[in-house]
Amino acid sequence: MEGLRELSRNHVLGNPIRLAIVLYLLPRGKVLFRDLLRVLEVTPGNLDSHLRALEKAGYVEIYKVIADRPRTAVRITEKGAEETGKYLRTLKEILNEVSRGA
Amino acid sequence: MEDVKELKNVLERVEGRLIAAGKMYGAMSFGVWLSVMLLYYSIIGILNPSWQFNIIYWPIAFITAMSFTGRVWKRLQRLGKVTGREIESSTTGDILIAASWITGLVLGWVVIPMIGPGVNEEATLATGFLSFISFSVFAMWLVMAGFNPKNGEREILPAFLIPAIGIPVAVNMEAGAMAWAGFLVGLGFSLTVMLYIYSAFKAIER
Numbered sequence: 001m002e003g004l005r006e007l008s009r010n011h012v013l014g015n016p017i018r019l020a021i022v023l024y025l026l027p028r029g030k031v032l033f034r035d036l037l038r039v040l041e042v043t044p045g046n047l048d049s050h051l052r053a054l055e056k057a058g059y060v061e062i063y064k065v066i067a068d069r070p071r072t073a074v075r076i077t078e079k080g081a082e083e084t085g086k087y088l089r090t091l092k093e094i095l096n097e098v099s100r101g102a
Numbered sequence: 103m104e105d106v107k108e109l110k111n112v113l114e115r116v117e118g119r120l121i122a123a124g125k126m127y128g129a130m131s132f133g134v135w136l137s138v139m140l141l142y143y144s145i146i147g148i149l150n151p152s153w154q155f156n157i158i159y160w161p162i163a164f165i166t167a168m169s170f171t172g173r174v175w176k177r178l179q180r181l182g183k184v185t186g187r188e189i190e191s192s193t194t195g196d197i198l199i200a201a202s203w204i205t206g207l208v209l210g211w212v213v214i215p216m217i218g219p220g221v222n223e224e225a226t227l228a229t230g231f232l233s234f235i236s237f238s239v240f241a242m243w244l245v246m247a248g249f250n251p252k253n254g255e256r257e258i259l260p261a262f263l264i265p266a267i268g269i270p271v272a273v274n275m276e277a278g279a280m281a282w283a284g285f286l287v288g289l290g291f292s293l294t295v296m297l298y299i300y301s302a303f304k305a306i307e308r
Binding site: 076 | 106107109113117119120123124180181183186
């Protein structure tokens, strides 16, 4: 169960909201904070704390853009994409193992 | 056990959507090149410029389309890291892809016009154009696949095979060779766009 140990070590993506953020960002690359709010249906404070956790881990970058007015935007980093890939593959392997074992 | 099945199902759906996004980016990339070509043919058809126009148009079109393709490329590479369908993402890979197009440009618009294999000037230009597209797309496809054709994106095959098949006909065409070449390249690229969209739908539905 090395896979399980690996998953438990990843405290960042273990949270479903943070996983949803990176999965939403992956095909888009970058997205506005307000769009994430609308899609995830969370409070601004909640989203901000999850984004800060992802930023601290180096999975996303938070920056300012000029849209209709100055807005906060988020983009996924190479590390974020790589770690998400690893996380999903490990999760899939574990689920396959569990299915085979049953 | 039901929970495991459900989670597996969700995971597969997520993976399917990420693969589909990658396929849509592939379609967009070829769509841009198709637009570049349609603009070229519109200018040729309306203004009938001299052959020197190719020397101006293609480098400008190449740089413009490549800047868009480059951005799409980065997204494709990122998605590949997650879906496990990794495409060549090193700096060497980027350089090799650029080299593929530059070599194709030189082959199609410099070397072939100098040799002059066609029955007339138009046939030679058409041969050069088809060679440029066939060679460049094939080389790019090979680099993307990490030089292993088995890993290559099957959707791209018509984009270089159809123009390549048309070269022997273009060489011997007395008239309309450029229209023939444009049709083949347009057909090949359109089929690639269609195949990418079809693959995207299949990935979503799986």
